[in-house]
Amino acid sequence: MANTPNVTIIGAGPAGLMAADVLSTQAISVDIYDAMPSFGRKFLMAGKSGLNISHSEDQAAFLTRYTPHTPLADYVSKFGAPDIMDWMSGLGIEAFVGSSGRIFPKQMKASPLLRALLNRLQERGVRFHTRYRWTGWSSNTALTFQTPDGRVEKKSSAMLLALGGASWKRLGSDGAWTELLSGKGVALAPFRPSNCGFSVNWTAYMSDRFAGAPVKSVRLRVKNQPQLQTRSEFVITKTGVESGGIYRLSAALVAALSEARPATLVIDLLPDLSEDAVLTRLQRPRGKASLSKHLNRTLNLSGVKLALLYELTDSTQRADAWRLAQQIKALKLPLVAPAPMDDAISTSGGVRWEALDEQLMLRDLPAVFCAGEMIDWDAPTGGYLITACLATGVAAAEGITDWLSMER
Ligand SMILES: Cc1cc2nc3c(=O)[nH]c(=O)nc-3n(C[C@H](O)[C@H](O)[C@H](O)COP(=O)(O)OP(=O)(O)OC[C@H]3O[C@@H](n4cnc5c(N)ncnc54)[C@H](O)[C@@H]3O)c2cc1C
Incomplete structure (x- = not known):
């Protein structure tokens, strides 16, 4: 077909592949390129511990998960959790909603979905x-393009960049594309780690004895930001903390640290008991029992939770039942720095929204569109990341279709 327009998609992660899926239903010839030896490597990694592809909460709550004051909510409103479940079903992949409201493919892994899509x-x-x-x-x-056969040139009617963020470089998302776009005058925000761990000045006892230990059933909040809290768990690492609840609060913590403000995590070790209830139990007769034994007997505190309490309090605080109850309900953990960006689940930063028009075309580079994590937005884990990548993939594909129809 001599007049069939050709679209080049660069980056075969969820955003680029979703755009290819939409475009391939039109009279458009589509080529998709990736620097890696296979497609969707980060997507497959995301599926390793269960591919949390979206979330079933109501739309108003859902949209609050994304960086405020960005147009991202518009795209996610048009292609959200129900659309993703329909899309999966069209590929023969059944979805299920977990008890937390998170949406997963029934097989949990990403590989059957990726295979069906490819x-x-x-x-x-x-x-x-x-x-x-x-x-x-x-x-x-x-x-x-740089290829195993040397330098190759390609022309196309329009192109979509879906190059990902700047973490887990070994899976392809190395952020090296920023030089290519800044060279063309595209406005970019610096990358920042998101959904990341943090380093902590642990004592040798804490890091040697408890690295890898999960701290379960706690409530976490960011000091001085009472609206930011989560009932969750996290993991102690050799050099700090990571996982679940930490990721959920990481945007505010990274922002504080990048402005040289202190970032303190406040841990409620016993979220099911009020401070009064904790105090009442602490005041039960202790006899000759050590404090650790008493804490274990009266409050079931042991193992890593007990170690955290000793790590983060001094003997004066522990000597007084009232002050100890306060500490158990609001233990303060000062964070030193975000963990290295390459270890982060995602990154914020990238192409600034003002560089893009409503159809996700670069204002200064006609016929060049962007989608996915390479655009400057942020969201916690919980399925919100892939949802936004798929939604912007759909929007950019629709933008390309409109652009091509105007050019004809
Ligand atoms: C361990 C882990 C677990 C995760 N779990 C979840 C989860 O459960 N739920 C969730 O919502 N999100 C999760 N994420 C995040 C999610 O995987 C990403 O947000 C998503 O993959 C980003 O999609 P994308 O299409 O924008 O970019 P990517 O998936 O990063 O794809 C970008 C592609 O572009 C290619 N590329 C880059 N530069 C070039 C170039 N110059 N030339 C050619 N190709 C290039 C790369 O090779 C890559 O294949 C997880 C991430 C990690 C690391």
């Missing part, structure tokens, strides 16, 4: 190119 794309004639690293534009406006 099969459908191939059946529809989408051409796959692995080991093609996009390196920019040649002087005559063609795209340039």
Whole structure:
């Protein structure tokens, strides 16, 4: 078909693959390129501990999860959790809603979904190119790629960049694309780790004895920000804390640390008991029992929770039942710095919203669209990340279709 427009998609993660899925239903020829030897590596990694693809909470609550004052909510309102479940079902993948409201594929893993999607794309004639690293534009406006066979140039009617953020470089998302776009004058926000762990100045006892230990059933909040709290668990690492509840609060903590403000996590070790109830139990006769034994007997505090209490209080605080009850309900853990960005589940930063029009086309580079984590937004874990990647993939594909129809 001589007049069939050709679209180049660069980046085969959830955003790029979703755009390919939408575009491949049109009279458009689609090529998708990725620097890695196979597609969807980070998506597969996301499925390792259960692919949490979206969340079933009502839409008003859902939209509050995303960085406020960005247009992202518009895209997620148009393609959200119910659409994702329908889309999965169309690929033969059944979804289920877990007790926390999170949505997963029934098989939990990402591989059956990725396989079904890649099969459908191939059946529809989408051409796959692995080991093609996009390196920019040649002087005559063609795209340039570094490939195992050397430098290659390609022309296309429109292109979608879905290059991901800047964490887990070994899976392909290395953020190296920022140089290519800033060279063209595209406004970019610096990358920041998100959904990340933090370093803590643990004593040797704490890091040697408790690295890897989960701290279960606690309530976590950020000091001086009472609205930011979560009932969850987290994990002690050799050098700090990570996982679940920590990720959920990480945006505020990273923001504080990047402005050189202190970032303190406040831990309620016994969220099911009021401070009064804790005090009443602490005041029960102790006899000759040590304090640890008394804490264990009266409040069931032992193991890592007890170690945290001793790590973060001094002997004067522990000597007084009233002050000890306060500490048990609001133990303060000063955080030193975010863990290295490459270890973060996601990154914020990237292409600034003002560089994009409503259809996700770069204002200064006509026919070049963006989608996914490479755009400057943030969200906690809970399925919100992949939802936003898929939603912007759909929006950019629709933008490309409109653009091509105007150009014809
Ligand atoms: C351990 C882990 C667990 C996670 N779990 C979840 C979860 O359960 N739920 C959730 O919502 N999110 C989760 N995430 C986050 C989620 O995986 C990402 O937000 C999502 O993959 C981003 O999608 P994307 O399409 O924007 O980019 P990516 O998936 O990062 O894909 C970008 C692609 O672009 C390619 N690329 C980059 N530069 C170039 C170039 N110059 N030339 C060619 N190709 C290039 C890369 O190779 C890569 O394949 C998890 C992440 C990690 C690391």
